[in-house]
Amino acid sequence: MDTSFFLAWIKEAATAVQAERDHLTQLDAAIGDADHGANLDRGFAAVRQALADTPPETPGAVLVQAGSALIRKVGGASGPLYGTAFRQMGRALGDAPEITPAGLVTALEAAQEGVQKLGGAAEGDKTLVDAFAPAVRALAQAVQDGAKLEDALETATTAAEEGARATVPLQARKGRASYLGPRSVGHEDPGAASTALIFAALRRAAGQA
Amino acid sequence: MKKLINSVDTIVTDTLHGVAAAHPSLRVDIENRVIYRRDAPRQGKVGLVSGGGAGHEPLHGGFVGYGMLDAACPGEVFTSPVPDQMIEASKGVDGGAGVLHIVKNYTGDVLNFEMAAELCADEGIEVASVLVNDDVAVQDSLYTAGRRGTGATLFVEKIAGALAETGAPLAEVARLAQEVNERSRSFGVALSAGTVPAAGKPTFDLSDTEIELGIGIHGEPGRTRSTHREAREIARLAMDAINDDVPLSGDTLVLLNGMGGTPLLELYIVYAEVAAYLEEKGATAVRRLVGNYVTSLDMQGFSVSVCRLTDELTRLWDAPVETPGLRWGR
Structure with missing residues (x-):
């Protein structure tokens, strides 16, 4: 996976967030404050602008730049959390021009660690971690089993989507939905839903490579 | 639902243009989205910075002025501002005595202000933070994000602002802000x-x-x-x-x-x-x-x-204040 692969991922993620903007906002209206889709869409638009203004030369630089733009433009909790995820991933990739599947797994593990350290959420708290963590685990296992990259990312995407759906019966323990207590049960977490979209975008980027 | 807006995408910018036009006592940096009191930074005075999503007006921009905040950073509607705004605001109000960040306890506000405080420290600005969490509707437990910051934010901004105006040091202003919140x-x-x-x-x-x-x-x-x-x-x-x-x-x-x-x-x-x-x-x-x-x-x-209240808090509440949203004694 080279720089153009990671640029393709960002482009796919931006397109998916834009297409699902209203859906994400509706999920957020139920248990949050009705802005998740609008905020992420604005953030990814800023990411694409930043990447167009100063084209990065390595995969790591793509992700660090993307993360910084998210932190600068999104606000709320999702800006720092997704921003940190992309930045940690980019840092883990260093300045290597070509990334192996194992390298991608390591970087995603670093991203997950960064998100959990910043937000303090564990699996089961009804946050984006509930989609992120199973996706990273599934990818790690598939890569270790020697699966083709596309297949491994398909598995990871499925795990993220299942993880997002599995937030429906959970009671939120972090973020704005936690104020609702038991009334947060019965709704999908918007952050977990957007994480699933971003993994699906990674899968599509692999299909284009 | 009918709204008096020009477009959804320009709400915050259009609001800031209006604030700037309506209140010559303020200096509004529309590009960086910061509302300052016109005479900021004041040498030797602790700078008070707050911020939060738009939609709570007059909080926070309406409480910028003598005896209250030195700067406010509005985010998008109901979305916390970003660290860049808070850093810009902190630089703009630091008169050498440090800066107090007044943060309402919401995950987004807390994360963005934390990042800003770290980056301010890197740039040599001394920052203390006070978290406002007065809302009794939320149980403060491991199972929630903790109590929210709501109406008491105004108390903290007014009373800490009055103390800062007397030239009190950062640690003292921060301690008092904390006390107001706890009470x-x-x-x-x-x-x-x-x-x-x-x-x-x-x-x-x-x-x-x-x-x-x-x-x-x-x-x-x-x-x-x-x-x-x-x-x-x-x-x-x-x-x-x-x-x-x-x-x-x-x-x-x-x-x-x-x-x-x-x-x-x-x-x-x-x-x-x-x-x-x-x-x-x-x-x-x-x-x-x-x-x-x-x-x-x-x-x-x-x-x-x-x-x-204590006698000290009553005295500071009564101290002069001159902002678009609160004004007495001056």
């Missing part, structure tokens, strides 16, 4: 939800017979839904929630705050009950504010905040 409790009730312009419809639906108890200020639904009833009873529900948390006594400062879509007429009806309730409990409202100060767009409803 304050709030509870909110909604009759209808606000409408975020980008969403175009109310954040939650309440029928004509329902009310939402324990609401926050971001249009998030509250803790429980209940049946609508007389103002007298609703006021008592709110005051009971506060009194159950910390028994009311002594001299108090009371804010009966409208959420943006409530006629002042109704706020006074509720306030009469609040004052009677305090008297019953042996407490006295020695200072009071009734009006729209910490709003949630066009939400119908109110929040009530009570701060148990």
Whole structure:
């Protein structure tokens, strides 16, 4: 996976967030404050602008730049959390021009660690971690089993989507939905839903490579 | 839902243009989205910076000026501002005595202000932070993000601002801000939800017979839904929630705050009950504010905040203040 692969991922993620903007906002209206889709869409638009203004030369630089733009433009909790995820991933990739599947797994593990350290959420708290963590685990296992990259990312995407759906019966323990207590049960977490979209975008980027 | 806007994407910028035009006592940096008092930075004075999502006006921009905040950073509607804004604001108000960040306890605000404080430290600006978490509707436990910052934010900004104006050092201003927060409790009730312009419809639906108890200020639904009833009873529900948390006594400062879509007429009806309730409990409202100060767009409803005063806090509350939203003694 080279720089153009990671640029393709960002482009796919931006397109998916834009297409699902209203859906994400509706999920957020139920248990949050009705802005998740609008905020992420604005953030990814800023990411694409930043990447167009100063084209990065390595995969790591793509992700660090993307993360910084998210932190600068999104606000709320999702800006720092997704921003940190992309930045940690980019840092883990260093300045290597070509990334192996194992390298991608390591970087995603670093991203997950960064998100959990910043937000303090564990699996089961009804946050984006509930989609992120199973996706990273599934990818790690598939890569270790020697699966083709596309297949491994398909598995990871499925795990993220299942993880997002599995937030429906959970009671939120972090973020704005936690104020609702038991009334947060019965709704999908918007952050977990957007994480699933971003993994699906990674899968599509692999299909284009 | 009809809204007086030009476009959903320019709401914050268009608001800032209006604030700049309406209040020559402020300096508005529209590009970086920071509202400053015109004479910032003041040498030797601790700078007070707050910020939060737009939609709570006059909080925070309306409380920038003599005796209160030195700068405010508005985010998008109900979305915390970003670290760049807070860093810019902190640089702009640092007169060499350091900067106090007043942060309402919401995950987004906390994360963005934390990042900003770290980056300010890298640039040599001394920053202290105070977290406002006065809302008794949320149980502070491992199972929530903790109590929200609501009406008491105004108390913290006013009282800490008055102390900063006397030239007190950062540690002292931060300690006092913390004390005001610890002495304050709030509870909110909604009759209808606000409408975020980008969403175009109310954040939650309440029928004509329902009310939402324990609401926050971001249009998030509250803790429980209940049946609508007389103002007298609703006021008592709110005051009971506060009194159950910390028994009311002594001299108090009371804010009966409208959420943006409530006629002042109704706020006074509720306030009469609040004052009677305090008297019953042996407490006295020695200072009071009734009006729209910490709003949630066009939400119908109110929040009530009570701060148990000391002589020092009363004196600082009475100190002169000159901002678009609060003004006396000067």
